[in-house]
Amino acid sequence: MTSTLPAATGVKVPVQRTAAPRTGSTHRTTPPKRLRSSRPDLILCGLLLVAILVVQGWNIAAYPTFSDDEGTYLAQAWAVQEGRGLAHYTYWYDHPPLGWIQLALLTWIPAYVAPESMTVGSMRAVMLLISAISAVLIYVLARRLSLPRWAAGLAMALFGLSPLSVVLQREIFLDNIAVMWTLLAFTLAASPSRHLWHHFGAGMAAAAAVLTKETMLLVLPAVLVTMWRHSHRDTRKFAITGAITACALIGISYPLFALLKGELLPGAGHVSLWDGIVYQMSRPGSGFILEPGTGSYGVLQSWLYYDRVLPLGGLAGALLLVVTWRWSVTARALAGPALAVAILAGMALRPGYLPAMYIIQALPFLALVLAGGTASVAHAVLRRWRRAGEKRYVTGGRYALAAVLALAAGAYVVPRWYDGDRTAMTADANAPYRAATQWMATEVEDPEATRVLVDDAMWLDLVHQGYRPGLGVIWFYKADLDPAVTKTMPNGWRDLDYVVASPTVRRDAVDLPNVKAAMEHSTPVAVFGTGEDRIEIRQIQSAGTGGDR
Numbered sequence: 126m127t128s129t130l131p132a133a134t135g136v137k138v139p140v141q142r143t144a145a146p147r148t149g150s151t152h153r154t155t156p157p158k159r160l161r162s163s164r165p166d167l168i169l170c171g172l173l174l175v176a177i178l179v180v181q182g183w184n185i186a187a188y189p190t191f192s193d194d195e196g197t198y199l200a201q202a203w204a205v206q207e208g209r210g211l212a213h214y215t216y217w218y219d220h221p222p223l224g225w226i227q228l229a230l231l232t233w234i235p236a237y238v239a240p241e242s243m244t245v246g247s248m249r250a251v252m253l254l255i256s257a258i259s260a261v262l263i264y265v266l267a268r269r270l271s272l273p274r275w276a277a278g279l280a281m282a283l284f285g286l287s288p289l290s291v292v293l294q295r296e297i298f299l300d301n302i303a304v305m306w307t308l309l310a311f312t313l314a315a316s317p318s319r320h321l322w323h324h325f326g327a328g329m330a331a332a333a334a335v336l337t338k339e340t341m342l343l344v345l346p347a348v349l350v351t352m353w354r355h356s357h358r359d360t361r362k363f364a365i366t367g368a369i370t371a372c373a374l375i376g377i378s379y380p381l382f383a384l385l386k387g388e389l390l391p392g393a394g395h396v397s398l399w400d401g402i403v404y405q406m407s408r409p410g411s412g413f414i415l416e417p418g419t420g421s422y423g424v425l426q427s428w429l430y431y432d433r434v435l436p437l438g439g440l441a442g443a444l445l446l447v448v449t450w451r452w453s454v455t456a457r458a459l460a461g462p463a464l465a466v467a468i469l470a471g472m473a474l475r476p477g478y479l480p481a482m483y484i485i486q487a488l489p490f491l492a493l494v495l496a497g498g499t500a501s502v503a504h505a506v507l508r509r510w511r512r513a514g515e516k517r518y519v520t521g522g523r524y525a526l527a528a529v530l531a532l533a534a535g536a537y538v539v540p541r542w543y544d545g546d547r548t549a550m551t552a553d554a555n556a557p558y559r560a561a562t563q564w565m566a567t568e569v570e571d572p573e574a575t576r577v578l579v580d581d582a583m584w585l586d587l588v589h590q591g592y593r594p595g596l597g598v599i600w601f602y603k604a605d606l607d608p609a610v611t612k613t614m615p616n617g618w619r620d621l622d623y624v625v626a627s628p629t630v631r632r633d634a635v636d637l638p639n640v641k642a643a644m645e646h647s648t649p650v651a652v653f654g655t656g657e658d659r660i661e662i663r664q665i666q667s668a669g670t671g672g673d674r
Contacts, residue, residue, distance in 0.1 A: 160265055169278050170264045177260050177285035182253050183550045185295050186246035190554040190658065193629045194482070195245050195297040196581030197600075202228035203243055203585060206236055213584070213595060214603050214610070218388070218401030221379050223336040224299035241589045245582055246555060248297065255301050256294045260285045262308035263489055269315040269355075270458045270493070272500055280496035284489055288545025289432035293485050295549075299338040300485035306334035307341055307348075308489055311461060314352035314368070321364055324352055328368030332375035339405075341486060343472060344465045345372070351461030408478040421479040428484050431545055434538050436484065439466060439491025442498030449501060459497040465490040503527060557654030558583060561625055564651050564662055566590040569623075573597065577623040578604055578643060580630055601630050605637040618643040618665065626661040 160166045202225040204213040211222045231251040236243040263284045267277035284290060294301055310330035316323035331348050334341040349365065356364040383389040383398035391397045412419025428436055443466040446456040456463070469487040473479060506527045565587055569575050572591040578601040579587060584594075592598035596613055603610040604621070614620040617639050624630065624643045634640040647663035654660055 160268060166264075166268065166274060166277075169274060170261060170281065173264070173278055173281045173285070174257060174260055177281075178253055178257060180286055180546050180550065181256055181291050181295055182250070184552070185249045185253070187553040187555050188549050188551075189292050189296065191245045191558055191582035192296060193580045193582055193627075195249075196584055198225050198228060198297050198299060199232075199243070199245055199248055200581055200584050200600075201225040202232055203236070203588075205229040206233060206243075214600065214607050215396060217396040218383065218398045219404070220299060221336040221339060223333065224302055224338060227302055227337065228297065244586050244589070245297065246559075249295055252295060252297060252301060255305050256285065259294075259301070259305045259308055259489065262305070262312050263492060266308060266312045266315060267493060267496060269312065269317060270462075270497075271454070272458075272493075272497060276496045276500040276503075279499060280492045283435055283492035283495055286542065286546065287432045287435040287488075287492075288542055288549065289428060289435055289484070290488055291546055291549045292431055293482060293488070296482075298482050298485060300340075300482050303334045303338035303341045304486060304489055306330050306337060307344055307486075310334060310348050311351055314348055314461070315355045317355075319355065319357045319360070319364075321360060321367060324356060324364035325367045325371045327352060328371035329375055331368075332372040335372075335376055336379060338486075340483075343468050344486065344490075347461045347465035347468065347490075350464055354457070354460060410477045411479050413476045414473055414479060421473075421476070424479050424481050424483075427481060432542070434541070435488065435491050435495065438498075439487070439495045440470060442491075442495035443467065443470075445498040445501060446494055453501055455497050455501045455504070459494055462490040462493040462497075466494055502530070506530070554658075557658065557660040558627075560653040561651070561660045561662055562586045562590070564653075565592075565623075565625065568651070575622045576620060577625060578621060578630065578640060579625040580627045582627065582629075583625060601640050602633070602637065604639045604643075611639075614639070618646060621665050623647075623665065624661075624663045626663055628657055628659075 160170075200213040201211065201222075204210055205222075205226055206229050210216060211225075216222065228248075228251070231254065232243060232248050235248070235251075242248070260281050264277050264281045267280045268274070272280065285294075307330070310327045313323045313327035313330060327348060331341075331345055335345070349368070352364060352368060353361065380389060380398060388395055388397050390399050411421040411424070414421040414425050416422055443463045446453070446459055446463045450456045466487060469483075469490070473483065506523055562583055565572075565577070572587070573593060574597075575592065576597055576599065577587065577592065578599050581600050584598055584600055587598040588594045596610065599610060599621075601624075604614065604618075605611065621643050624640070624647055626634075626644060630640065631644070634644050643665055644663065647665045649661045650664045651662040652659055653662075
């Protein structure tokens with residue numbers, strides 16, 4: 126097909142329209158240098174983003190069940206907003222504080238306009254912004270790693286629409302924020318323009334990820350691999366050195382902060398960064414992940430309950446990329462994400478402590494390698510076997526095989542994802558929490574004079590209902606573990622009025638003497654929900670209500 130361009134002489138000269146540039150043996154069009162100038166990419170990314178926000182945002186406050194970790198991070202963000210310090214109790218270096226400082230910034234405006242809205246359910250909405258940025262970064266990164274447009278869209282859909290992702294990305298977890306910074310680091314490291322400042326920015330983003338959730342340190346080698354592959358040979362040393370330097374200079378701010386506060390090393394009368402690190406490193410292991418009956422095995426089953434496609438398919442995709450490394454351009458392009466999957470999978474296999482939110486860090490890389498593996502298979506079926514003079518029926522057979530594989534995958538995935546996402550968009554798992562909060566707000570005569578043990582998922586709710594933060598409404602762990610709280614309880618559990626016994630409180634009370642005694646010397650006055658998920662409001666027998674004391 127030809128078109129005409131005006132020549133300098135005014136004569137119209139026919140010009141042959143050239144094909145889009147290709148990426149070597151893969152026969153895939155090179156992604157545009159600036160995705161914002163590619164209308165097809167913008168349309169596809171925009172449509173997928175709308176779908177992800179609708180699925181993740183609908184019913185976000187009602188499902189899944191509020192967790193104690195969510196309440197803790199949000200309460201710490203509230204403490205930052207209120208100028209009370211880095212935590213609502215003594216900050217003891219369990220995690221770097223950058224994560225909830227970011228939460229404080231994200232929730233500042235809604236908390237300023239409506240302070241009573243600073244609760245777990247309503248503030249989950251801010252996680253939609255994190256999910257949106259991460260999903261777009263997944264698409265951009267996939268294109269920068271030379272995945273075709275459809276495969277980049279597949280990676281974005283896997284990351285944002287898997288039922289496992291929908292459940293975990295809704296929750297106020299530091300891991301979700303850290304993943305956003307990690308994806309930004311990968312995206313800058315894979316920048317096609319190869320500016321040095323992009324690589325320095327990758328180091329800064331990587332540092333922000335680690336200071337948000339320290340376990341993201343595991344993924345930094347994969348960022349360096351991506352940067353090595355995408356940096357120019359002449360400037361590679363400067364790029365790598367600059368990225369490492371930027372990451373280290375920002376990362377060292379955390380121990381420097383502890384040093385300036387006199388809390389770097391253990392000592393009498395204060396917490397320390399060293400003690401926090403020792404605690405995290407010495408947490409009791411939860412067993413081998415593949416051994417039935419262990420805690421880690423239970424965590425794995427909880428992941429597979431929501432979705433088997435992304436975790437298992439991602440591992441299979443990573444294995445396929447490793448096997449086809451020598452002759453697959455896609456495998457080499459995805460070396461960084463594949464290495465991240467390998468590192469995170471290896472750490473999960475060790476018999477150490479495995480939290481349920483651990484897989485959040487792996488979700489984007491599982492999505493990328495699964496999409497990349499799918500692209501490799503599609504290329505093998507549709508392209509690799511092509512020969513000059515190939516019979517039409519052979520070509521038709523290859524395309525029929527591709528169609529059968531696509532239909533089989535869709536028939537397996539779509540019904541399962543539909544059921545999982547429908548549950549997330551319709552179920553109400555937090556009705557007991559809301560009912561218990563309402564009871565504590567209306568049935569207790571004098572909240573300001575009442576002392577009650579709760580988990581952190583409800584802590585801010587009761588603060589907004591008039592209970593004294595910290596010493597009136599008490600995060601139940603602190604009744605045994607924080608000297609600032611225990612010294613206000615000379616009589617132990619007898620100085621308390623109520624225990625709001627959520628599943629978390631009932632589970633962990635066995636290791637907390639004051640909480641355990643309060644549970645044993647109390648009787649239920651209201652119960653909301655049934656079974657293991659019920660919430661009991663228990664009045665301590667030796668104490669009256671707050672209004673009677």
